Amino acid sequence: MRVELENIHKHYGSVRANDGVDLSVQGGEIHGILGENGAGKSTLMKVLSGYIRKTAGTITVDGRQVEFRSPGKASECGIGMLYQDPLDFLNLSVLDNFMLGQVSGLKNEREYYRRKLLPLSTHFNFNLDPNSPVSRLTIGERQQLEILRLLSIGIKVLILDEPTTGISEIQKQTLFAALKQLAREGKSVLLISHKLEDTQVLCNRVTVLRRGKVTGHMEAPFDTRQLLDQMFDQLPTPPSRLKASPGDTILSMSDVVSTGGRTGLQKCNILVRKGEVVGLAGLEGSGQGVFLRVASGMSRPKSGIVEVDGRSMIGKSHREFKDAGVTFVPTSRLEEGLVPGLDITEHFALNARKTRFFVRWSNALSAAKEKIEMFRISGRPRSPVQSLSGGNQQRLLLSFLPEAPRLLLLENPTRGLDVESAHWVWRHLQTYTARNTSIVFSSAELDEIVMVADRILVFFDGKIVKDVRAEDTDSRELGRAIAGEI
């Protein structure tokens, strides 16, 4: 199947998310879509999958012009998109989710679909139990389920938007193998990614977008240098580890036990010192999230002692943690961090001093303008946050950080950011550590942790299995600890 996009425009008022994009994909091709945050990648793919309607341009499938008014129409033509958070029905089982949208509901076809699901699953080396509820699956497994569902409804062009965020290294390898397998079978894959290494191993061709326009097409093997030139105005310079001289203890946990997530947190004993940058490594959901939530008062531990600056914080609310100088930035932006429906200015108003009866809208507006400029957010003071691109939502969250926090707890702070932004964010965060703020952050990227952390904690199954200084270890040793091989 051959899909061609010609002169695609998608305008939001005066914002040109896509501004005359051309793209073509052949059967058997894995096509990468690259570009900085807000370049228009997701928009283009949503247009192709019928999720949003284009302003202008033509889409042809096998030479026939098509018009997608809904995702359903696109999937009838064989085009399907895997969203970053697949909207599964959490209470239903894997099999039920697989059957959704396929069954007529007239007769009981469970056995038929079970027999369809199992071989498909093994074909791609996925490991899905048809009976387990979807709520118990990891993000990677939910992704696998959604891919199988899309394939079984006859998808020939599969679109993936940053599919490797939040999944483990093993799941990533499985995913890549599956995508290659699909390409061998003549299907096409469109892949949005911020990782050049991933594109390098996977893609036959890439298209680079910048500010809604195509800045380059390239065939494999890719010249990384040239790709970066096409993606960014300035080339990113990586941050380097600062030499920290840790001071007194700011956060201490002793024998903390907590539930939550897949694994909970078991018997956690830890000290974090002032000015220290601590990286939390481990497979997604091995306890890092619970740790950060307990440390910020977002959830209460079952037992154990949490102290901030020597003061016991047991039973205290997040607000009291905040008052003690603890700031938490969660990873799921639109679920936990931002309020959909409110614009950027309203978020700054929400962050402003809480004692006044009336909102100082002019102050909020100037704060919004200042931070938009400073954090280079592509959006306007009046843009609703859900209209920002993923990376720009992350920048906005980071722009809320107070002037002088004592302890920053960041969950995957650079997830979804392009390389240049990720480096920029770290250089910005390092200005905090220079002022003696401690940072504790989790990340799925071992490289990132090794690059900036002074000290690394490895989580496995809800426990901290390794606690080392960054200069005393290397990626191989850490990788083994992450897999639980101590």
Place this chain on the structure above:
Amino acid sequence: MTMAQITSPGPAQLLKFVREFGLTLTVVVLFTTLVLLIAGAPPLDAYFYILKGSLGSWVKISHVLKTWVPLTLCGAGLLYTFRIGLWNIGIEGQVMMGAVFATLTLRLGLNSQWPMWFLGLSFAAAALGGGLWALIAGFLKTKGGVNEIFAGLGMNFVAQGLILWLIFGPWKRPGVASMSGTEIFPQSLWLPYISSLRLSPAAIALAVTAVLITAVMLRYSRIGLCLKAIGGNSQACVLYGLTPTHFMLLAMMFAGGFAGIAGCLQVSGVYHRLLPAISSNYGYLALLVVMLSNYNVWVVPFVAFFFACLNVGSIQLPMMLQLDSSLAGVIQGALVLATLAVSAWRGRRAKIFEAQTQEAVAK
């Protein structure tokens, strides 16, 4: 688009609203025309009588305004609860409790030397009564996890029962207890009114004030911003140091307070006694008014006026056209259905093309 997502009206949004209102109106007219045709009434005549029956004379207009006042007050109150994402169905009972508390206060003032004091006090008492009643539903929701719709409905039944018990029990007229309510209060305890129209300017002033206060609160106060934020994403609001349940209770109290004042006006400004049907379904009707206004405070008074006209104008319709008297109810029902149909359609459309709906704002 969820309720909390409505921002202050810009030109583009106003245009959108006008378009949608026009659509609802068309659906309503088509639907009622159909109903009238089925009932064997000439539709054009019917519309003429509705117009004449509501705006045909000053007395009629004053009737319309008497309906408009409680609708607008309740509408203003409901804006707070809708903002935070609560369905305050209990508003009907909150009107009733306002009426009960007002009656109680006025009864205490029966032989007083300063009736005006008790009249004034009755408003405070009514706001308190409505507010407390709403607070109970709020606590059931925040502490007990009871859905506010069920809690509200239950509280409505209780309030209605309480009124009946009062009318037939402790507050019954000397000698006879009847559905026509308690003894009429002496004129000294009536809200001052323009005698030719039997309309009290204070009531109108209160409704206008309620709209203004609500507009200012929602647009400029921190409370208004917090209600909207919590309505949008209560989980994220914890991160901003807010406690969602506190604001839910606060919103309920605002709604209950305004509803209570509406109830008080029904007692001291319209009926001068407590009736079983003292709330006249104005609370339920106000829910529709607010939905049809697209949760926009500036639109609420106009839509409330429209509903008030229909309400008053259709009373005489059956008589004029020699039709069954249930027709007025049928027309109101048609109105309700049309409103719901359009808002459901709007919701569905918004969901499918969520991204598109943001375009206007992004400019």
